[in-house]
Amino acid sequence: MxxxxxxxxxxxxxxxxxxxxxxxxxxxxxxxxxxxxxxxxxxxxxxFTDPAELFVTSDHYVVRMLVSQGVPLEQIGMPAAHEAVAVETDPRAIWRTFCANWHLFRGTPSRYWLEHELVDVFGVPHRPSAETADAIYDHLVAMLERDxxxxxxxxxxxxxxxxxxxxxxxxxxxxxxxxxxxxxxxxxxxxxxxxxxxxxxxxxxxxxxxxxxxxxxxxxxxxxxxxxxxxxxxxxxxxxxxxxxxxxxxxxxxxxxxxxxxxxxxxxxxxxxxxxxxxxxxxxxxxxxxxxxxxxxxxxxxxxxxxxxxxxxxxxxxxxxxxxxxxxxxxxxxxxxxxxxxxxxxxxxxxxxxxxxxxxxxxxxxxxxxxxxxxxxxxxxxxxxxxxxxxxxxxxxxxxxxxxxxxxxxxxxxxxxxxxxxxxxxxxxxxxxxxxxxxxxxxxxxxxxxxxxxxxxxxxxxxxxxxxxxxxxxxxxxxxxxxx
Structure with a gap:
């Protein structure tokens, strides 16, 4: 709450x-x-396609914080033009990376906005973490399927x-x-x-x-x-x-x-x-x-x-x-x-x-x-x-x-x-x-x-x-x- x-x-x-x-x-x-x-x-x-697209890749505040801590852009689904570099395409994997790094957003406005979205808009019952990432992802997928x-x-x-x-x-x-x-x-x-x-x-x-x-x-x-x-x-x-x-x-x-x-x-x-x-x-x-x-x-x-x-x-x-x-x-x-x-x-x-x-x-x-x-x-x-x-x-x-x-x-x-x-x-x-x-x-x-x-x-x-x-x-x- x-x-x-x-x-x-x-x-x-x-x-x-x-x-x-x-x-x-x-x-x-x-x-x-x-x-x-x-x-x-x-x-x-x-x-909406998936939780990763809704909360992570579409938000440059989130992207820049992850990048600042050494997370490669490819790991959060950003393809490099004209390069044969492996890019993460599994939205669940991108979501796991985000949740495992939740602590990075402490004290930032992104943390406030994200908590408001997750709790008030989508009713998520868990704090993001490596341990709760899959449960939150499944909850969000179920919500996004509703009209x-x-x-x-x-x-x-x-x-x-x-x-x-x-x-x-x-x-x-x-x-x-x-x-x-x-x-x-x-x-x-x-x-x-x-x-x-x-x-x-x-x-x-x-x-x-x-x-x-x-x-x-x-x-x-x-x-x-x-x-x-x-x-x-x-x-x-x-x-x-x-x-x-x-x-x-x-x-x-x-x-x-x-x-x-x-x-x-x-x-x-x-x-x-x-x-x-x-x-x-x-x-x-x-x-x-x-x-x-x-x-x-x-x-x-x-x-x-x-x-x-x-x-x-x-x-x-x-x-x-x-x-x-x-x-x-x-x-x-x-x-x-x-x-x-x-x-x-x-x-x-x-x-x-x-x-x-x-x-x-x-x-x-x-x-x-x-x-x-x-x-x-x-x-x-x-x-x-x-x-x-x-x-x-x-x-x-x-x-x-x-x-x-x-x-x-x-x-x-x-x-x-x-x-x-x-x-x-x-x-x-x-x-x-x-x-x-x-x-x-x-x-x-x-x-x-x-x-x-x-x-x-x-x-x-x-x-x-x-x-x-x-x-x-x-x-x-x-x-x-x-x-x-």
């Missing part, structure tokens, strides 16, 4: 207040506005009001089209992610441009055609229900180029002759252009900056991307975002949500920026900071400058579908504890703390990612009793 007061303050007086606050948010619907669940999972609505554990049934059980996926700008959106035909078009929506098109030195860039031309129906002979094709794809995404764009750049530089320079760099990139310096300048310029397009079409712009992707080139070459080797770097936002914010930061139609994994910029840069530019909101603690203490530090570092209402509320960035309710539960508990402290210190009344907790968990993400027509009239602070 999970401890009912887990992650709430240990001080008795504050724990009682936090418990009361959390009770008002625990059963709120889940608003999951940024994640990486594949829409096809819900469109096909097939049973109530199909993806859509879990979508309802988790009370996910809206789920945003993240989709390449050249995606066919076939899964979303199928879902829309079955009435899920307003509930499961795509997010426009054009990263593969905005970095012209990427090995796949020429193919990405060709696919963009095919998907948009626009022959891309030059830079203006490129912009038109991106605009056309954004319109397609909007027609499919998209609320936002997503940009995972190494740096948050948004310095625009003169149109002539942008066209010149694009032309050299098409010829395969672009320099690293010009490519970086073009990527920064395109962030500015994406902001301009967001002012025009109303898509919320999300920037995730400060992560060096695929730190190990050999792992990327052998096993592909997203194998846990993405490492944070120092981030700078004050100067890098200045061109974008000077141009669009006070535009009524612009909404920018900024995420970071560099805590040093929370109080020095991001909170002051969000605390003055109406268009900007701070995204929730992301990736390595999506943790109990990371969430607490976020509140402590940004609230006094930016307040609560210049943040996006909680978004989960989940890849593992079954972890979504666990992530939201953790966030709600941490916020309940932080707000309880403000009540205990006399900074808030209990009713204010409850209303703020509801806003952070539910209303703020709905408002931050609302369509432009909905964004014009905010419901914040109205009718809080309806959600208690």
């Amino acid at each position: 999970l401890a009912p007061d887990r992650m709430l303050p240990t001080e008795p007086a504050l724990r009682g207040i936090a418990r009361e606050i959390h009770q008002q948010t625990a059963r709120l619907p889940v608003v999951s506005m940024h994640g990486h669940v594949d829409a096809r999972l819900l469109a096909e609505n097939r049973p 109530e554990y199909l993806p859509r049934a879990l979508l309802d059980r988790f009370d996910i009001e809206i789920l945003a996926t993240t989709d390449s700008a050249t995606s066919t959106l076939g899964g979303h089209a199928a879902l829309a035909r079955e009435g899920y078009g307003e509930r499961i929506v795509p997010t426009f992610r054009p990263d593969g098109l905005l970095h012209p030195t990427a090995a796949s860039w020429p193919q990405s441009v060709r696919r963009l031309a095919e998907r948009s129906g626009i022959d891309i002979a030059g830079y203006d055609d490129f912009l038109d094709a991106l605009g056309e794809r954004r319109r397609t995404f909007i027609a499919m229900g998209a609320r936002a764009t997503d940009h995972g750049h190494l740096h948050a530089d948004t310095t625009p180029l003169d149109h002539t320079d942008a066209a010149r760099i694009f032309a050299t990139a098409l010829r395969g002759e672009v320099s690293e310096r010009d490519a970086d300048a073009f990527s920064s310029h395109m962030l500015f252009e994406m902001a301009r397009m967001s002012v025009d079409d109303g898509l919320v712009m999300q920037i995730h900056a400060g992560v060096l992707r695929d730190h190990n080139a050999e792992v990327r070459r052998r096993f592909g991307p997203d194998r846990g080797f993405d490492i944070p770097v120092g981030a700078e936002f004050t100067r890098n975002l200045r061109p974008l914010l000077e141009a669009f930061g006070r535009e009524p139609g612009m909404r920018l949500v900024v995420f970071t994994v560099d805590e040093t910029v929370y109080s020095r840069e991001l909170a002051p920026l969000a605390g003055v530019y109406p268009a900007m909101r701070l995204g929730a603690p992301w990736w390595f900071l999506d943790s109990p203490h990371g969430m607490r530090r976020f509140r402590e570092l940004v609230t006094e400058t930016a307040g609560f209402y210049n943040t996006s509320g909680f978004v989960d960035d989940a890849r593992a579908f079954a972890s979504i309710p666990a992530r939201h539960d953790l966030s709600r508990r941490i916020d309940a504890g932080y707000l309880a402290r403000l009540v205990g210190e006399g900074q808030l009344t209990l009713d204010e703390a409850v209303e703020t907790a509801i806003d952070l968990a539910y209303r703020l993400p709905l408002e931050a990612y609302a369509r432009r027509s909905e964004h014009a009239v905010s419901s914040l602070g109205v009718g809080a009793d309806a959600y208690r």
